Amino acid sequence: MIYYDRVSKIYADSSVALDDVSFSVEPGEFISIVGHSGAGKTTLVKMLLAEEKPSSGSVFFESVNVHDVPSRRINDLRRKIGTVFQDFRLLPQKTAYENVAFAMEAAGRSEEEIASDVPHVLDLVDLSEKANNFPDELSGGEAQRVAIARAIVNQPDVIVADEPTGNLDPVNTFEIVQILKKINDLGTTIILTTHNKGVIDSLKKRVVTLDRGKVIRDDREGKYIL
Amino acid sequence: MNWLSIKRVFRAGFLNFWRNGFVSFASVLMMVSTLLVIGLAMFAGVILNTTLEQFRDKADMDVYFTTDAPDARIVDIEASLKALPQVESVQYISRDDALAQFRERHQNDQLTLQALDELGDNPLGAVLNVKAKDITQYDVIANFLQGQDALASGSPQVIDKINYFDQEHRDAIDRLVQITDSGKWIGGFIIGLFVLITIAISFNTLRLTIYSSREEIQVMRLVGAGKTYIRAPFMVEGVLYGLIAAIITLLLFYPLAWWLGNATEGFFGGINVFDYYLSHFLLFFGIIAGSGVVLGAVASLLAVRRYLKI
Numbered sequence: 109m110i111y112y113d114r115v116s117k118i119y120a121d122s123s124v125a126l127d128d129v130s131f132s133v134e135p136g137e138f139i140s141i142v143g144h145s146g147a148g149k150t151t152l153v154k155m156l157l158a159e160e161k162p163s164s165g166s167v168f169f170e171s172v173n174v175h176d177v178p179s180r181r182i183n184d185l186r187r188k189i190g191t192v193f194q195d196f197r198l199l200p201q202k203t204a205y206e207n208v209a210f211a212m213e214a215a216g217r218s219e220e221e222i223a224s225d226v227p228h229v230l231d232l233v234d235l236s237e238k239a240n241n242f243p244d245e246l247s248g249g250e251a252q253r254v255a256i257a258r259a260i261v262n263q264p265d266v267i268v269a270d271e272p273t274g275n276l277d278p279v280n281t282f283e284i285v286q287i288l289k290k291i292n293d294l295g296t297t298i299i300l301t302t303h304n305k306g307v308i309d310s311l312k313k314r315v316v317t318l319d320r321g322k323v324i325r326d327d328r329e330g331k332y333i334l
Numbered sequence: 335m336n337w338l339s340i341k342r343v344f345r346a347g348f349l350n351f352w353r354n355g356f357v358s359f360a361s362v363l364m365m366v367s368t369l370l371v372i373g374l375a376m377f378a379g380v381i382l383n384t385t386l387e388q389f390r391d392k393a394d395m396d397v398y399f400t401t402d403a404p405d406a407r408i409v410d411i412e413a414s415l416k417a418l419p420q421v422e423s424v425q426y427i428s429r430d431d432a433l434a435q436f437r438e439r440h441q442n443d444q445l446t447l448q449a450l451d452e453l454g455d456n457p458l459g460a461v462l463n464v465k466a467k468d469i470t471q472y473d474v475i476a477n478f479l480q481g482q483d484a485l486a487s488g489s490p491q492v493i494d495k496i497n498y499f500d501q502e503h504r505d506a507i508d509r510l511v512q513i514t515d516s517g518k519w520i521g522g523f524i525i526g527l528f529v530l531i532t533i534a535i536s537f538n539t540l541r542l543t544i545y546s547s548r549e550e551i552q553v554m555r556l557v558g559a560g561k562t563y564i565r566a567p568f569m570v571e572g573v574l575y576g577l578i579a580a581i582i583t584l585l586l587f588y589p590l591a592w593w594l595g596n597a598t599e600g601f602f603g604g605i606n607v608f609d610y611y612l613s614h615f616l617l618f619f620g621i622i623a624g625s626g627v628v629l630g631a632v633a634s635l636l637a638v639r640r641y642l643k644i
Contacts (some may be wrong), residue, residue: 180561210559212341216336
């Protein structure tokens with residue numbers, strides 16, 4: 109489904125973010141990418157979203173090289189990938205409901221679909237009560253749950269969660285991971301980047317370990333080993 | 335973009351405008367100052383133009399006839415002058431009127447009046463006072479008159495003198511042309527410069543407004559929104575800034591023009607700014623609202639474009 113083929117990223121100041129990275133992700137998998145800060149986890153995610161271009165190598169999503177997709181078609185690709193970020197990245201001028209609805213509007217979905225799906229998804233992340241609150245009125249855990257609701261509302265093939273628990277306390281971290289597991293159980297592929305040892309060890313799923321831009325381990329049922 | 339998207343774009347634009355309360359207020363205020371300058375530039379342009387036109391209007395040309403010129407010839411020449419497209423008006427001053435005017439001009443100069451009485455006969459010929467539509471056209475008219483007079487074959491020439499051919503008169507007209515022309519250029523340049531500066535400031539304010547939304551724009555891209563779908567609400571917001579600022583500006587101009595009206599009429603002796611504002615309201619509305627809308631839309635369009643590149 110997703111294939112990183114000998115991907116390297118060297119920035120203008122000669123710092124190496126990724127060094128000859130190759131691995132693939134199968135449909136329905138829950139894969140965690142771990143590593144210290146600066147190991148290249150976020151760069152890997154940005155490559156899949158075509159937010160950054162590799163210096164060499166290719167990234168394939170459903171057999172399409174994402175960096176060959178023309179700029180005007182990139183939205184179609186991104187709608188197939190739900191994204192969750194460490195800093196939530198909600199639209200500050202929109203309520204929780206509108207943030208989730210925005211992803212559907214952007215995909216050209218009808219008002220009826222939005223009216224039926226958004227409350228359902230907010231209910232799934234247990235935030236129906238806060239639907240009309242703005243992001244600055246939500247706690248970190250709540251904001252991240254809105255971000256997850258936004259990521260799943262278009263029923264994407266894959267969810268990319270880049271350090272989603274980085275700003276959260278242990279209780280909220282646990283909740284977010286449970287939600288991601290639930291989404292994975294429903295068949296959606298999950299790519300999770302984190303440096304939270306507790307999260308990885310509790311998941312008992314595939315773990316790809318990065319160190320200084322290189323893949324140093326790829327374990328089927330891995331643990332956080334660094 | 336389909337109808338549904340257009341509806342959403344407008345809704346998002348209005349909501350952003352409303353929810354960004356303070357930023358919207360500041361942007362509208364900045365835009366008002368720009369539109370005020372544009373409006374004031376319009377007033378300044380009109381005042382400058384009328385004043386300079388008044389100066390140019392002071393120029394005229396006198397055609398002096400010989401004392402024995404038959405009235406029929408003078409009437410002929412007057413008619414042909416009036417038929418010229420360059421001529422604005424022709425005033426006939428008969429020999430008697432010319433004498434009366436001369437006497438009046440020299441009423442305190444007994445010596446001259448005595449000399450005149452000594453002569454017994456009226457030494458002055460009839461005069462045609464010609465005003466051209468444009469100051470630069472006296473040359474054409476004077477040459478036409480000279481040609482006409484020379485062409486009247488068989489009869490003696492009746493034009494004694496055209497004062498346009500006096501070097502002094504010509505110089506004065508030329509200088510007037512020069513001064514008013516450079517006045518127009520310099521005035522236009524200063525007005526244009528002011529307008530440009532305020533447009534640039536307003537442009538930058540809108541860019542800063544959108545700069546504060548740059549992360550939002552990037553997030554929209556990452557959740558799969560198309561470029562037009564992201565850009566359009568910002569443009570709606572920009573247009574709203576422009577429209578509201580235009581309405582405020584037009585309202586502000588009402589008391590301002592009223593206050594300026596009497597002052598400028600007295601000082602510049604011609605145009606009442608208030609009357610001009612009322613009679614040209616549609617023009618003011620078009621230019622100010624148009625500038626506001628175009629400025630808002632274009633500034634937003636260019637500012638958003640920078641952050642859409644991902």
